[in-house]
Amino acid sequence: MxxxxxxxxxxxxxxxxxxxxxxxxxxxxxxxxxxxxxxxxxxxxEVVPTPQALGAAAEALERARPGEIRTIAFAGPHLGVHKLYFRKAETEGYASADGQVLAEWTGPTRAEAFLFDLHHxxxxxxxxxxxxxxxxxxxxxxxxxxxxxxxxxxxxxxxxxxxxxxxxxxxxxxxxxxxxxxxxxxxxxxxxxxxxxxxxxxxxxxxxxxxxxPEEVFAPPPGRGDVDWPKALAAAQAAFPNAQLRMASVPAQPGDPVSIRMKLPAEWHPNGRTVVKIDPATSTVLEATSAQSLGTAARISNAIYPIHAAFxxxxxxxxxxxxxxxxxxxxxxxxxxxxxxxxxxxxxxxxxxxxxxxxxxx
The missing domain is CATH 1.20.120 (Four Helix Bundle (Hemerythrin (Met), subunit A))
Structure with missing residues (x-):
């Protein structure tokens, strides 16, 4: 003792x-x-996250900031702005529901960014x-x-x-x-x-x-082209009709797939761990992986963050x-x-x- x-x-x-x-x-x-x-x-x-509305916002953001945006965390019923992650290091921002950039900052210069950086x-x-x-x-x-x-x-x-x-x-x-x-x-x-x-x-x-x-599924290679965001998001939604569209990662270079994250009703993670890979050339689905189909280890791992962060x-x-x-x-x-x-x-x-x-x- x-x-x-x-x-x-x-x-x-x-x-x-x-x-x-x-x-x-x-x-x-x-x-x-x-x-x-x-x-x-x-x-x-309160934003209704339909593929058409989110796709139009993504198109507007790409036109306004071509090649600069890495990831878009979509607005939804609880938070009416999109969170933007730029390719420039440590640069983030908010955009309105229709895709207009409202705020942009680098490093912990906003209060919530400072708190996160201090905590993490x-x-x-x-x-x-x-x-x-x-x-x-x-x-x-x-x-x-x-x-x-x-x-x-x-x-x-x-x-x-x-x-x-x-x-x-x-x-x-x-x-x-x-x-x-x-x-x-x-x-x-x-x-x-x-x-x-x-x-x-x-x-x-x-x-x-x-x-x-579960065994890894190998998707066919994507083609080269510009993403049709409304069509791509509609294809992802069709793959999982009950899931909410949460994030989209813009291809870093030609030939990379579009990665769309979705949240199924049973998922705890705020941005979901259900992933749909989209061919940018055709805006069609290359691969779709449900978070519920993952193994026990992956599902426990995916639950750790929402438990810690009160989601x-x-x-x-x-x-x-x-x-x-x-x-x-x-x-x-x-x-x-x-x-x-x-x-x-x-x-x-x-x-x-x-x-x-x-x-x-x-």
Missing amino acids: GLIRLIHAWAGAVVALVLVVLGLTGSLLVLKEDWIRLTVPQARA YLLAGERGMIVAGVAALAGAVMVLTGLVVWFPAWRSFAWRMWPRSSRRRELLSAHRDVGIVFAVPVFVFCLTGGAIVFHDETRALLLAMFPHE VGGRVYDVVTFLSGLALAGMGGFGLWSFVVKPRKKRVRANDRLRPGPAEVH
């Missing part, structure tokens, strides 16, 4: 600051679409992402060790979400109580956050656990996610303050008492 307490305390002190950042930014990102609707008036519109990359690129992933997995371990440490003293639990004073004992009590109340969701969010960062390792582990994957469960799950992020930040803050700052102040006071006064020196 002593070793577990030591691991829990020191691991918490090392990663606490990162977890505070991840918790606060994760809570705020739950409100991302609400923020976009607040700051971009066109986003408040700690504003430090790929290295920051690795640090965030390690901290998230450490947070999951800390939840488990915290439960082990708490269990012998379970009678001390008091539902205290905020310390009554800055005394170390009160800080630790709040740290403990918040951790117990939010243990399950915080563990899930930390574990799924780490799994997102270490995607390849997660997928390899899942494949080892569930090795039976399941509606507003109730949004509230749980928001509060859990605050709880993670609170646990990190209370724990760090009690472990590092408060003991140090006590030691300083003790040293002051032992230091000889002027009369003793002389």
Whole structure:
């Protein structure tokens, strides 16, 4: 038990600051679409994502910005603007339902882009992402060790979400109580956050656990030509009539297929993992893969992001996610303050008492 307490305390002190950042930014990102609707008036519109309407918008965007757009995340009933990903590094934008560019930015210069970059990359690129992933997995371990440490003293639990004073004992009590109340969701969010960062390792582990994957289907090679977007999207819709059109990737070079992502009713991922490959020369289907036909490992992997980012469960799950992020930040803050700052102040006071006064020196 002593070793577990030591691991829990020191691991918490090392990663606490990162977890505070991840918790606060994760809570705020739950409100991302609400923020976009607040700051971009066109986003408040309810767009019916028909192949004709989305295709016309894609055609307008290609005419306005030829060769510049890499991917379009289509508008829909909940968000009335298209999200644009440009080929220029780190450049994104919003477009109206009819395909007019409304905003464009590079890097974390908009509030929602800044929050995402801070949460996912700690504003430090790929290295920051690795640090965030390690901290998230450490947070999951800390939840488990915290439960082990708490269990012998379970009678001390008091539902205290905020310390009554800055005394170390009160800080630790709040740290403990918040951790117990939010243990399950915080563990899930930390574990799924780490799994997102270490995607390849997660997928390899899942494949080892569930090795039976469907055989890969080889599609015929695409031809060369300009995409007829209304026709291409209509062909994708015909392949999966019950699915919602969510994203389209513009071919990077002649001879590449168009990739269209769709969301079936049973899928959790906001952009879907059902993929239709389109021949740009004929705007007809080359290959269609339903997310429901994927193996167990792929389907579990596809569920990790929507669980982590609160794209399941509606507003109730949004509230749980928001509060859990605050709880993670609170646990990190209370724990760090009690472990590092408060003991140090006590030691300083003790040293002051032992230091000889002027009369003793002389």
